[in-house]
Amino acid sequence: MKVIEKYNDSLHNPYWKYQLGPEAYEVKDTPKRVESIKKSLHSDEQFQFLTAKPFPERFITRLHPYHDYIKNTALSLQNDEEEFYPDLFPGEGAHLRKKSDSPLWGGIWCTDAVTPIKRKTYEVARASAETALTGAELIRDGLEKTVYALCRPSGHHAGPRVFGGYCYFNNVATAAEYLLPEGKVAIVDIDYHHGNGTQEFFDEIKSVFTASIHGAPDDEYPYFWGYADEKGKGQAVGTNYNEPLPKGTQLEQYSAALDRIFSEIRKFNPAYLIIAAGFDTHEMDPIGGFKLRTEDYFAIGKQFQSLGIPTLVCQEGGYNIDVLGECVKNFLLGLI
Template identity: 45%
Template sequence: MKGYFDPRQLAHAPARELHNGDWVAYAESPDRALAIKRAVPDWEAPRDFGMAPLLAVHSQAYLDFLAGAHAAWLAAGRSGDAIGYAFPIVRRRPLTLDRIDAALGAYSYDAGTPVAAGTWDAAYWGAQCALAALDRLATGEDTSAFALCRPPGHHAGADYMGGYCYLNNAAIAAREAQRRGLGPVAILDIDYHHGNGTQDIFYRDPDVFFCSIHADPRTDYPFYWGHADESGEGAGVGTTLNLPLPRGTGIEDYAPALQSGLAAIVDWGARLLVVSFGADTFEGDPISHFKLRQADYAQLGASIAALDVPVLVIMEGGYAVDALGGNVAAFLRGLNAA
């Protein structure tokens, strides 16, 4: 299996985030990507697929904001990373507002997703990694490929950032797969946290099936999305499946949930599967509360491989840096061994 990564993704390095009322060190550090790179042997740099695939998912206004946010922050006389503090929870509508503070609030939903000097370049090249991995599958060179997307993406919506995510790499790859006629496309999100941005992007889309297995949002971020009764709207009714699980879940309960999700994907008739893979389901993860062990990731990978469709793995979360590389490598081994 070929992996894709670009060193420009390391340039995203915010100093801190606001968490539970305190400033804490930013959890989504460049060390995460370096740990994975050391553990997975076969890497290639992506080529540049340009802005068009990004615009198939994200609005032009949002991309313009993201590309210029840090420069606008500095131009306003600020220092450090750009972080919003006011968020429009009602009557959210397009407005032309000059202050960077206003734009940060308009295009984000939390105070834990700073825009640093290197954020745009890192996010852009992370998306290009997802597209390069998809391209490998599209050309028939392999039946699985891995995109080390950093920063992650599944919390980012069409016009907002959040949860350490700026561009939705899984959605960008899925839309491009649709454009290339590789569908039906299914997205399986197995990060600890619900992929609210991905769900939002495809919630009314009858042509992409989204399944997420995640911590119950009654107790865990992102709280407001990912509840079991969310199944799509309009033409997309029935194309979203949420399988929330309680804190403390281990492989004995996680594996049956995965089988339920995979059965739904088979029934959907997917010909391509995009996996938003988060290793923050690990028992030692510092910000999450499942109990999967490293050996369990090989089992998850093998179960997904049994679908016998091309699989594009997109890296999402995972914050136990010392174990992260081994956890990712175990998942990819299981995916390849089946």
């Protein structure tokens, strides 16, 4: 299996700690996450590493209206340590007459005040999208049946209007858009958090089926999306499917929910499958609430393999670096 990677800069390393009611959360999107994955995959000769190739900027700008805002803000920073967080949120109805790609206007483009832009952020976010695009190209050209794109930062919370939740450009949406001229695409998001950005991208597009299996949003991020009654809009009603699951979910319950998603996918009959693969569903993840074990990911990968569709896997979350690499490896071995 080909593993696509690119740029993993230690200067993009967001860290976020917060208390919500009785629960404390600590999120670290560090380059060590990628190192953990690479170390595990290097130990098995079935994985061959490839560097992602550059793609023209238009592959990213056409989906992300905040592209220039992120780029310009990163370029405006004076040193590697500086971080920029939006702190002005004009809300709906505001008269937006100023130059919207200046740093001050971050509140138009970002949903929260915890997704920093650093000097390297644009470069790593773009490289992450190019990693997904390179994988998509291999699948599209029929050169590979299954490809793993080692993306960092994640992308699934970045949507067609706004970014946030540690995500800048939506990697799976970018890959799906690239594949779409060749056939229908199904996206299954298995990160612990609902893939709200991805869902919103394709809410009204009937040639893309989006599904997400995640911690119930009643008390988990992203809170305002991910409920079972969100089924797509307009001509695309029926092409979105959510499986919110309770805290403490184990493999049996999880696999049953995946089976329900798969029966929808078989009906949809896509040419390509993209998996937004987060591993914060692991029992030892610092922010996830499920109880999946390291070995369970092999079974989950095997379950996906039964679909028999050309598949691109894009890395999303997963924050316990002691187990992340092995979880990814088990999942990919199950998938092939």
